[in-house]
Amino acid sequence: MDFSFIIMIVIIILGIILSAKEKIEEWGMEDVFSNMRREIKGRKLNKLDEDSYRDYTQFFGTEELEDKEFIKKMRIIYSQIMKDNEENIKQIAELSGCTYPECILKIKYLKQIKRIPEEYFIDEANGLVNRCSKEDQELLKKYRPYICRSKLQIPQIVARIPHTPGKTYEEMKKQVLDDLAYLDEKDLINGIILNKVDETITYYNYQTTGDKTDKITVTCQNCGAPNEVNRGGKTWCEYCGTIVEDKSLDEKGE
Numbered sequence: 015m016d017f018s019f020i021i022m023i024v025i026i027i028l029g030i031i032l033s034a035k036e037k038i039e040e041w042g043m044e045d046v047f048s049n050m051r052r053e054i055k056g057r058k059l060n061k062l063d064e065d066s067y068r069d070y071t072q073f074f075g076t077e078e079l080e081d082k083e084f085i086k087k088m089r090i091i092y093s094q095i096m097k098d099n100e101e102n103i104k105q106i107a108e109l110s111g112c113t114y115p116e117c118i119l120k121i122k123y124l125k126q127i128k129r130i131p132e133e134y135f136i137d138e139a140n141g142l143v144n145r146c147s148k149e150d151q152e153l154l155k156k157y158r159p160y161i162c163r164s165k166l167q168i169p170q171i172v173a174r175i176p177h178t179p180g181k182t183y184e185e186m187k188k189q190v191l192d193d194l195a196y197l198d199e200k201d202l203i204n205g206i207i208l209n210k211v212d213e214t215i216t217y218y219n220y221q222t223t224g225d226k227t228d229k230i231t232v233t234c235q236n237c238g239a240p241n242e243v244n245r246g247g248k249t250w251c252e253y254c255g256t257i258v259e260d261k262s263l264d265e266k267g268e
Contacts (some may be wrong), residue, residue: 070123073218074207079118087112094130095143103141125203126218132162135200141170143198146202153193154202161194161203164216169240173252183239183253187213187217232258 022236059091064084071078081087090110094100107117121143124130135146147155153243160171172187191213205218229242239253248259 059187065121067123070127070205070218074119074203075118076115078119083111085189086110088120088124091117092124095121095124095130095134097152101142102137102145103136103143106143122204125201132202137200144175146200150197150200154197157193157203160245161206161215165215167215168213170252173239173241177253183234183237186253194236230260230262231262234258 035171039104054177067084068078087110090104091112094106094109103117103121104114106112107114107120110117110120112120118136121130121134121136125132125134131145133146134143134145135150136143142230156175157171160166160174164170168172168187172183172190173185175190177186178189185264191210194203194208194215195210197203198206207216209216226263230245231240232243233240234251234254234256235258236256237254239251241249241253241258243249243258243260245262246260248257250256251258
């Protein structure tokens with residue numbers, strides 16, 4: 015087969031693709047496709063479970079009564095933010111028939127069920143909801159695998175996150191806590207309660223599954239990092255690689 019003919023066909027196909035792309039941009043079809051995706055998500059709001067929403071509010075210590083206008087309010091809030099690009103929470107609350115605190119909770123819930131993208135943050139101090147900065151998006155991206163997917167605790171995050179050369183375990187832990195507190199303050203991480211006193215994370219609707227082996231936390235003698243090991247067993251420290259061992263059974267004479 016004549017290779018020059020094949021090359022000519024490839025060039026023609028590439029020309030058609032580039033031309034089609036230019037037309038899409040010219041006609042604003044990207045906006046059309048974006049609006050179609052939003053419309054599909056909007057229609058899915060009809061299937062929202064009000065009981066699930068009430069469970070979500072109870073997780074944050076607030077109780078919501080049964081509301082016959084629940085779906086209507088959710089659709090208005092969604093439409094105001096995602097279609098009309100409204101940023102003023104007070105305005106959104108008035109249009110949807112919500113109180114201000116109720117509107118904030120409903121926005122958080124829409125983020126939790128991924129109807130509103132996670133990069134939208136709630137600025138309660140100024141009463142605004144809008145997209146976060148690129149820097150905040152990068153920070154969120156950094157912690158997403160450990161929080162949104164794996165639902166880890168602070169020591170596990172410190173052990174798995176890329177280490178900064180020269181930083182001790184305690185310094186890394188402080189950095190992780192500071193970062194998570196910043197993201198939590200902006201409501202960029204959904205469905206968690208970050209306790210900065212005992213340095214724990216409580217996850218919404220998360221049930222521990224899997225290995226039921228009796229575990230114990232052992233502090234690494236080398237770097238001070240806490241590690242989970244089987245009772246009476248040993249493992250490598252997740253932070254520095256030193257062998258850590260549970261000797262509690264030996265101490266009890268078991």
